[in-house]
Amino acid sequence: MSSQKKRGIQIEAFKHRVVVDSKYAERTWKVLEHAIHEIYNHNASGLSFEELYRNAYNMVLHKFGEKLYSGLVATMTLHLKDIAASVEASQGLSFLEELNRKWTEHNKALQMIRDILMYMDRTFIPGTHKTPVHELGLNLWRDNIIYYTSIQTRLRNTLLEIVQRERNGEVVDRGLMRNIVQMLMDLGPSVYQQVFEKPFLDTSANFYRGESQQFIECCDCGDYLTKAEKRLNEEIERVSHYLDEQSEVKITNVVEKEMIESQMTRLVHMENSGLVSMIVDDKYDDLSRIYTLFRRVSSGLMLLRDVMMSHIRETGKHLVTDPERVKDPVDFVQRLLDERSKHDKIVNLAFSSDKTFQTALNSSFEYFINLNPRSPEFISLFVDDKLRKGLKGVSEEEAENVLDKVMVLFRYLQEKDVFEKYYKQHLAKRLLSGRSVSEDAERSLILKLKTECGYQFTSKLEGMFTDMKTSHDTMQGFNLAMARVLANGPILTVYVLTTGSWPTQSTPTCNLPPEILTVCEKFKTYYLGTHNGRRLTWQTNMGSADIKATFSGGQKHELNVSTYQMCVLMLFNNVDWLSYKEIEQAVEIPTVELKRCLQSLACAKGKNVLRKEPMSKDVSETDYFFFNDKFSSRFYKVKIGMVAAQKESEPEKQETRQRVEEDRKPQIEAAIVRVMKARRVLDHNNIVAEVTKQLQSRFLANPVVIKKRIESLIEREFLERDREDRKLYRYLA
Structure with missing residues (x-):
């Protein structure tokens, strides 16, 4: 390679003199x-x-x-x-x-x-x-x-004819077409546009307008979209082979307008093949195609979003309000999760995780889940079912996946504090009965709730786990101190529950057997002797017992029963039969609980350690009960569960709702004070708006309740009304 610099060409005048004559x-x-x-x-x-x-x-x-x-x-x-x-x-x-x-x-x-x-x-x-x-x-x-008239007309018609022949499936000389188009471009973009592009776009619009009408009459939505996509790709390919690249946007706009935009409403609503049908039948290819094509036109995605939202809302509304569906809370929530997974997959796979559709999906689920006021309770029951038995034998990763899906539904709840009430009740039962499949799973869900709603939401739940560990340490100390005294007596396990952390419980009456009562008194003396200023109240309705029973032929079984069931069974140590009234008088258990208790002991097939006369599924106050000496089971340990519905009775529901409403009052007042402390003076509507916004992560505050709490704060001189404008409130420091 030469290192010499290249010099530019210079044109110089000839040195010799040129003589110019007249010609x-x-x-x-x-x-x-x-x-x-x-x-x-x-x-x-x-x-x-x-x-x-x-x-x-x-x-x-x-x-x-x-x-x-x-x-x-x-x-x-x-x-x-x-x-x-x-x-x-x-x-x-x-x-x-x-x-x-x-x-x-x-x-x-x-x-x-x-x-x-x-x-x-x-x-x-x-x-x-x-x-x-x-x-x-x-x-x-x-x-x-x-621009020679006959040539220009002939050139335009010939080029358009070749394009049409290619659209009809014929093979054309693309190289020749490319040369001619390049010639027009070399002469200037305006020449290309005037001679070819404008008539090309006009004839294309007419062609695709007619073809779209033809297709829409004979094709279902999926087939139509396939043909439209094919035509669109053909035009893009045509541009790449022999048209100017600037024509791509123009010709694709023509195809989009004539084949998609003009027909999109009819396509989306096509019976048995439109968008709803695609969603129902999980037609991911068709859904992906309709998304890809409709996003090319200005209002296409909005139309898809609106139709999808309408469908999901209608489907969800039917699901959460169908009386048959709500009979089984676990199935109810599982169907919600299945619906969510189905539509998640559609949005992620077919709609490219488009934020517009994700927002629409979330909005739709939030709408219909809150149509059923029992959704918080049912979601808690679903979690309870999974943590008691549903996650047994599954991997940690699968358990986390289930909990993550539950959290998605939890986020949609407007009354998260109602969920908290039920969850606390169900968690208490799992912890006290030792029936949780995994403490790791329990703590994982609490961590997720804490991340979602903050420390205040889960502080009491975490306190329940603390009480369980403290109780374990307390029992070790008690057993060590009473080792000799309790050598031949019943073995007692006590959980000391902190008031406030655990679900609020009434203290029902229950006469414990003398043997049990003696041990309980010893524990009470021990505990109060080591903890000053505390008071113990026995929650017999939350306990369980393992008792050994001997039946005919010396057959022995260990029965796992509730504390109530234990009290009833131990009455039969000295008698063969008792009337309902005698049992009721002896144990003093609340009537509803006693009937459920006797029903589980005498009417449950395969677990009837008592006999009832007359025999029936229900217990009445005229019944008589006998020790079933002929009871047998192939298992040594027999668990006899209490006959109980998963769902609350109507009075229990009212009681839970009342407790929730009472718990909300101080939260609403605290939010009002926070807002007024920051703003000092504010009108009524703005207070309601800001308090609602502050509390929406836990529940949707009722404006009427907010008004009542404002009035209560005025009475207690935290706030005062403005003397001139009664709608204005002032904060009193």
């Missing part, structure tokens, strides 16, 4: 004119380009540039008229071939002419503001060939 200009032009004729006639091989360049140079030098330029225009125009006649005379497809060939020849000729007239191009033309030689050649070709 010099005419004679010199004749030489140049002849050369131009020879170039166009393909006889340029015999020409001396150096001599021709010198002649053109001298004409410009001696002020004959105007004659040279005008002569060039006239000569080129003459040849182009002959070319136009030749192109016009060509037949069929040879028309384009002839045009392409002549165009190629013209470009070669133009290059040689430009070389000869280089000096004129660089000096005379800039000074006189005339068109440069190459551009002049293109303009003359445009005006004499392309």
Whole structure:
């Protein structure tokens, strides 16, 4: 590679003196004119380009540039008229071939002419503001060939005909088309647009308008979309092969308008094949296609979103309000989770995780889940079912996945504090009965709730776990201290529960058997002796017991029962039968609980350690109960559960709701004080709006309740009304 610097070409005047006679200009032009004729006639091989360049140079030098330029225009125009006649005379497809060939020849000729007239191009033309030689050649070709009326019409029609043939499936000469289109572009974008692009777009619009009408009448939505997508891709491919790249947006807009936008409402609502049908049948390919195509038009995605939202809301509303569905809370929530998973998959796979559709999905689920006031209770029951038995044997990752899905539903709840009430009750039962499948899963869910709602939401739940551990340590100390005293007596396990952390419980009456009562008193004496200023209240309704029983033939079983069931069974240690009234008088258990207790002991098939007369499914106050000496089971340990519905009774529901409403009052008041402390003076509507916003992570505050709490704060002199404007409140520091 040479290291010498390349020097630019310099054109210098000849050193020898040139004598100009009167006929010099005419004679010199004749030489140049002849050369131009020879170039166009393909006889340029015999020409001396150096001599021709010198002649053109001298004409410009001696002020004959105007004659040279005008002569060039006239000569080129003459040849182009002959070319136009030749192109016009060509037949069929040879028309384009002839045009392409002549165009190629013209470009070669133009290059040689430009070389000869280089000096004129660089000096005379800039000074006189005339068109440069190459551009002049293109303009003359445009005006004499392309804009020649019969050629222009024929060229346009031929190009459009070839495009139509290709749309009909025929194979066309794309190379020839590319050359012709490139010729039009070389002549200027306006030439390409005027001669071809505008009529191309107009005829395409007519074609696709007709085709869309034809398809919409005979195709279902999926087939129509497939055909529309195919046409769209064909046009994009056509542009890449032989049209100008700027045409892609224009022609795709035509296809989108005629095949998608004009038909999209009809397509979306097509019976048995529209968007709803695709969603119901999980047609991911069709859904992906409708999303991809509709996003190309301005309101396409909004239409899809609205129809999807309407469908999900209707489906969800039916699901949460159907009386048959709400009979089984676990199935109720599982169906919600299945619906969520189904639509999540559609949004992620078919709709490219589009935020618009994710927001619509969340909005729809929040709408219909809160239509059922028992949704918080049912979600807690579902969690209870999973943590008691549903997650047994599954991997940690699968358990986390289930809990994550539950949390998605939890986020939709407007009354999260209602969920908290039920969850606390269910968690208490799991912890006290030792029936949770995994402490890790329990703590994982509490951590998720804490992340979602903050420390205050889970502080009491975490306190329940603390009490369980403290109780374990307390029992170790008690057993060690009473080892000799309790050597032959019942083994007692006590959980000391902190008031406030655990669900609020009434203290029902229950007469414990003397053997149990003695041990309980010893524990009470021990506990109060080690903890000053505390008070113990026995929650017999929350306990359980393992008792050993001997039946006929000396067959022995260990029965796992509730504390209530234990009290009833131990009455039969000394008698063979008792009436309902006698049992009720002896144990003093609340009537509802006693009937459930006796029903589970005497009416549950395979676990009836008592017999009831007369035999029936329900317990009445005239019944008699007998020890079932013939009871047998293939298991040594037999668990006898209490007959109980998963759902609350109506009075229990009212009681829970009342407790929730009571718990909300101090939270609403605290929010009002926080708002007023920051704002000092505020009108009623703005207080309601800001308090609602502050509390929405836990529950949806009722404006009527907020008004009552404001009045309560005024009575207690935290706030006062403005003397002039009664709608304004002032904070009293």
